[in-house]
Amino acid sequence: MKGLNDDKMWEMAEKRVGFRRHFFVYALINIIIISLWFFTSYKDADKGGYWFVFPLLGWGIGLAFHYWAAFHDDLSSIEKEYQKLKEKYQVDEEVDAETKDTSGNTRRF
Structure with missing residues (x-):
């Protein structure tokens, strides 16, 4: 393997x-x-x-x-699920980074 x-x-x-x-x-x-x-x-x-x-x-x-x-x-299914979760939470982190202004405060839309 x-x-x-x-x-x-x-x-x-x-x-x-x-x-x-x-x-x-x-x-x-x-x-x-x-x-x-x-x-x-x-x-x-x-x-x-x-x-x-x-x-x-x-x-x-x-x-x-x-x-x-x-x-x-079944390691392949575990790896696939891990990658999905990793992508999901990386996307969430990127969205969080985009909603913060330069002073670190969260912008409201």
């Missing part, structure tokens, strides 16, 4: 490592939850149902968003 400085690369690395840790915890905890279900409710699955699916899917949705944030950081 062009134009990345050390700070941006460091931030991207932190996000990716954070996702990997999140995924590891997700996998470990869900293995425990499924094991609990298997050893306690598997024989009576008709009565208790497959309750482990709800935390698995709910947490999985959050994990998917974390993945997207860590690996699909």
